[in-house]
Amino acid sequence: MSNHHFDIIIVGAGASGLMAAVRASDQNLDVLILEHQPKAGIKILSTGNGRCNLTNSDLSSAHFRCEDPLFFRPALEAFSWQDTIRFFEEQLHLFCKEKNGYWYPRSNQATAVREALLAGCRENEVKIRRNEEIREIRKKDQRFHIRTDQDTYSAAVCILCCGGKAFPKSGSDGSGYRLAKAFGHSIVKPLPALMALYSDRSELFVLAGVRAWGKVSLFVNGTHVITDEGELQFTDYGISGIPVFQISRYAAIALHKKEQVLAVIDLIPEMTKEELEAYLTAGCMEQKTQAKEQLSGLLNGLLPKKVTEYLIGQAKGTLKDQIRQISSEIKEMPVPIVKTASFGQAQTTTGGVRVTEIDPDTMGSRLEEGLYFAGEMIDIDGACGGYNLQWAWSSGALAVDSAAAYIRERN
Numbered sequence: 535m536s537n538h539h540f541d542i543i544i545v546g547a548g549a550s551g552l553m554a555a556v557r558a559s560d561q562n563l564d565v566l567i568l569e570h571q572p573k574a575g576i577k578i579l580s581t582g583n584g585r586c587n588l589t590n591s592d593l594s595s596a597h598f599r600c601e602d603p604l605f606f607r608p609a610l611e612a613f614s615w616q617d618t619i620r621f622f623e624e625q626l627h628l629f630c631k632e633k634n635g636y637w638y639p640r641s642n643q644a645t646a647v648r649e650a651l652l653a654g655c656r657e658n659e660v661k662i663r664r665n666e667e668i669r670e671i672r673k674k675d676q677r678f679h680i681r682t683d684q685d686t687y688s689a690a691v692c693i694l695c696c697g698g699k700a701f702p703k704s705g706s707d708g709s710g711y712r713l714a715k716a717f718g719h720s721i722v723k724p725l726p727a728l729m730a731l732y733s734d735r736s737e738l739f740v741l742a743g744v745r746a747w748g749k750v751s752l753f754v755n756g757t758h759v760i761t762d763e764g765e766l767q768f769t770d771y772g773i774s775g776i777p778v779f780q781i782s783r784y785a786a787i788a789l790h791k792k793e794q795v796l797a798v799i800d801l802i803p804e805m806t807k808e809e810l811e812a813y814l815t816a817g818c819m820e821q822k823t824q825a826k827e828q829l830s831g832l833l834n835g836l837l838p839k840k841v842t843e844y845l846i847g848q849a850k851g852t853l854k855d856q857i858r859q860i861s862s863e864i865k866e867m868p869v870p871i872v873k874t875a876s877f878g879q880a881q882t883t884t885g886g887v888r889v890t891e892i893d894p895d896t897m898g899s900r901l902e903e904g905l906y907f908a909g910e911m912i913d914i915d916g917a918c919g920g921y922n923l924q925w926a927w928s929s930g931a932l933a934v935d936s937a938a939a940y941i942r943e944r945n
């Protein structure tokens with residue numbers, strides 16, 4: 535074993551680590567990335583359904599969730615969504631295109647984003663050591679000394695970019711938290727976020743496969759927490775789709791605290807319950823066919839057939855009773871939530887390194903000089919829509935710029 539010396543060692547070759555590496559080597563710093571997977575940037579390939587939604591033109595605070603609502607602003611201001619586009623287009627020659635504020639590579643291929651970052655690393659002679667497990671990181675004589683299962687390294691700065699626990703097959707298996715803990719950092723319980731929710735209301739499972747526009751509201755112990763609107767998906771275990779993903783981190787946190795979690799679906803947000811009841815009642819009176827057929831015909835004009843069949847099958851009593859029950863189910867369909875999908879299906883992590891222990895202006899540890907953090911391993915999570923990657927780019931850029939300034943000051 536020999537000891538290799540660097541200015542900066544980055545742990546983790548994911549979105550934030552690769553961004554930090556390209557930017558560090560631009561500043562003539564000698565950089566090493568240590569990655570425990572055989573390949574770098576693997577998660578990027580799965581982002582945006584293989585298209586990689588790499589940022590969003592609306593970076594307002596409402597799209598980021600964090601214990602300190604001001605924590606993420608300095609990084610997002612230091613490296614904005616415009617900086618992301620400039621970085622990829624001007625520096626890495628990867629052209630981007632926008633649709634309704636969502637940005638993708640022009641080629642529509644996530645692989646192009648990974649390739650561009652790796653090309654940036656190659657061009658700047660960033661060293662990437664893959665397939666190495668870190669055994670220990672310790673600080674001695676103002677330098678970080680890293681021992682892996684294969685070699686030893688040292689650097690003035692160490693940036694931890696290990697991701698969270700979501701999608702562990704891409705390498706983010708939570709092992710980075712152990713490295714942060716060794717320096718005294720505390721970890722807010724990591725839980726999955728941006729994923730489907732499981733219900734025990736099994737009669738709804740007949741709707742599996744249905745996709746319908748609607749609103750989903752989350753209630754915890756009877757109190758409304760959040761509502762989102764978009765294309766909902768019914769599954770044979772519960773509910774899914776982007777609006778469900780958006781509310782899912784609140785469900786995960788509440789379930790972890792053993793609180794009661796209820797999702798309520800509104801399948802026709804553009805009508806009130808009274809308007810819907812009046813419409814169905816008037817429509818049934820106009821028609822000359824049998825009551826159930828009349829109702830079914832009207833509902834088929836509003837909702838997917840499978841939903842109509844389910845609603846008609848459930849309704850009991852007089853026509854008036856049935857219209858009331860059906861309207862209630864359409865507007866306030868209760869879906870008790872008993873479980874979330876696992877980290878294996880989640881797109882991000884809520885929880886991670888506690889933000890009060892990190893300086894938001896530098897991404898530097900408040901506990902250990904020269905130690906920095908970036909990306910999903912910090913306790914901050916973004917909504918669906920390019921926010922998690924933007925956080926990875928912004929925090930990676932800020933961490934490395936601060937680290938470069940720290941190295942210059944020391945020399």
Ligand SMILES: Cc1cc2nc3c(=O)[nH]c(=O)nc-3n(C[C@H](O)[C@H](O)[C@H](O)COP(=O)(O)OP(=O)(O)OC[C@H]3O[C@@H](n4cnc5c(N)ncnc54)[C@H](O)[C@@H]3O)c2cc1C
Pocket residue numbers: 545546547548549550551568569570571574575576577578580581582583586587588589666667668695696697698700701704705706707708709710880881882908909910911919920921922923924926
């Ligand atoms: C299916 C899916 C789709 C997504 N789609 C989008 C999208 O379209 N837009 C968006 O904004 N976000 C999306 N995300 C979220 C986004 O990909 C992540 O938030 C982002 O990649 C986090 O970047 P990161 O650098 O913090 O961590 P990661 O990209 O997870 O990288 C962490 C790296 O560190 C390595 N590592 C971990 N521990 C160690 C260790 N102990 N030693 C050495 N190496 C280690 C890992 O192997 C990995 O390479 C998606 C996520 C998933 C799972």
